Amino acid sequence: MRLRYLSGFGGHFESEAVPGALPRGQNSPQLVPFALYAEQLSGTAFTAPRSINRRVWMYRLDPSVKHSRHLPRAHAALQSDFTGTAGIVAADQLRWRPLPLLPGAVGGEGVDWLDGLVTMCGAGSAESKEGLAIHLYAFNAGMRARRRAFSNADGDLLIVPQHGALLVTTELGRLEVEPGEVVVVQRNITFAVDAAVCGEGASSCRGYVLETFYAAHLAPAERGPVGANGLAEERDFLHPTAWYEDITGAHVVTVKTGGRLFERARSHSPFDVVAWHGNYAPFKYDLARFRAVNSVTVDHTDPSVFTVLTLPSAEPGSAAVDFAIFPPRWMCAERTFRPPYFHRNCMAEFMGLIHGGYDAKVGFVAGGSSLHNIGTPHGPDEASYRAAIEADTSTPAKFAGGTAFMFETRAPLRLSGFAADEGTAIFDTEYRNCWDGLPRAVLPANLEHMEDGAEPPRCA
Ligand SMILES: [Fe+2]
Incomplete structure (x- = not known):
């Protein structure tokens, strides 16, 4: 699959899957082209300074608000609170082997990306908007086939695939992410994760996830004395182009807020954004760049x-x-x-x-x-x-x-x-x-050294 991307970082992008779907000259016209619904998603407070303000306008077949009541959903391995007695303090050097790859799933069986998340460690809590969580994942079933999606109100997710390329479907379009690339899906953007390559042995995927609870968002590191070029180049950050599906029928969006999971049912796909513009969009980055x-x-x-x-x-x-x-x-x-x-x-x-x-x-x-x-x-x-x-x-x-x-x-x-x-x-x-076998340094026996109590050299 060859997908098109929008290149850059921190810029204002616009994309439409159908020509003419994007309103011109205003964000919320009385009548949106094709009777689409205009909907804003804020990535920062309305009043955040312009330099860090993030938001996106989506033009979609149905507004996100059309869904059922939220019902609680359990996820025993996912943790978003490490305060008080909720996390285990450790001082030792620690190492873990990889999660086992799951065998190829048959039919609708298997574990999908969301169910395959397991938390390793973290700090703070999602509710405090201070801290982070680090998860691993292993899955062998797709979310799209189950008409399932995820939206995280608790923070941004940086996904690092280690085995198996991913197809990440988001409200703003699709990204193919191979091991060696990473993808960031920001707070409240609805998405689904599938294996990018279907076939025997190819649907088993494994990787790492960083979840940041902070209000701020991940951005390329400053260059300082390195200058205007080098490190992570802005042009290497790739954002999706608008993509939608016009599918009705039962869909479920799992949301995480305050560390708790809920499900809301919809009668249509959440991936129904025909056009969008803004500076709050998922992106991928090839580490080889x-x-x-x-x-x-x-x-x-x-x-x-x-x-x-x-x-x-x-x-x-x-x-x-x-x-x-x-x-x-x-x-x-x-x-x-x-x-x-x-x-x-x-x-x-x-x-x-x-x-x-x-x-x-x-x-x-x-x-x-x-x-x-x-x-x-x-x-x-x-x-x-x-x-x-x-x-x-x-x-x-x-x-x-x-x-x-x-x-x-x-x-x-x-x-x-x-x-x-x-x-x-x-x-x-x-x-x-x-480290047990590291040799101890041995000083020569006849080494000259200062006597205890010797006077330190004085300045003239
Ligand atoms: Fe270190």
Whole structure:
């Protein structure tokens, strides 16, 4: 399937699936072309400054308000509150194996994307509009075939497919998202997730999801001294073009608000937007387009230089959450320990691996996850350390082994019950042993050193 996209970030787009469907010169005319319904979706408060104000006008066959009463729906594995006793505090270095891929589903059986979500960790709560949640997904059934859609009032969703390409159908059009690409579906935009390729073995998908509860939205990181070019380029963010289906019959939209799920039934498809314009629309981004920069002299640049998307906090320079990647790249710093260094961070780091390997961990496998919470020491494992100190750094070397990513947040992350359960098949109980064999530095016996109590040198 070759879909058309609108390129750019932060701009004002317009798209119509039927010529003449988009009103000209005004947003809400008395009579909309083709008797469509005009409907605004706000992504920010009405009065947000123009530079950050987000909204979209949709022109649709039926207004969204035509639906049944909301009925509660259970989802035992999905968590949106990590406050009080609702999350499990963890200080250890933690790692998980990938979720198992689900076998090919038959007929209408199987688990769809929404039911296949399982929360790993998070901070704050959806109701407070402060915090985030990190989920994994594994599914083998489509949402469209079930005439099912999802709308999240709790925040934006950044979906990182790891296995299996996705077809993400939204009110504003469709996006095909392959592993190596990511897609952002913002708060209150109705969408459905399906496998993009149907066929034997191709409908089983797996990946990661970042859910941000904040009022602000993810945006490309500032470039600072890098200049006007590089890192994530605006033209590489792709938004869908208008697409609609004129289908009646039972449809269900599951909504999440305040951490609770409800279902509202409709007698028509929610994907009935014939035209739209605005600056609040889903987008996808190909991580291979990221223009990475790094040290060309000595030392290892902080991983913040690989930030693709960020969501600022009120504290200057400290993100509420960053999405950073570790892509294939040249490493050329001389006399330098080239892998990520040993460190303790004032931010919490949740990592995933999309494909291949990660240059600081031999045992990190594609589809797996790790968490190093605020202040938790971590760094390269023994094998990576030994290889790095023996490497020839007089010439550049290409790290072509894979693409890892990190959700980094200033909030301490708390675990879900699933993530904390050491008895699950994905919990890696051996992870903390990967540093045991690191050799201890030995000082020479005859080393000169300052005597205790010696006078410090005085200034003249
Ligand atoms: Fe780290």
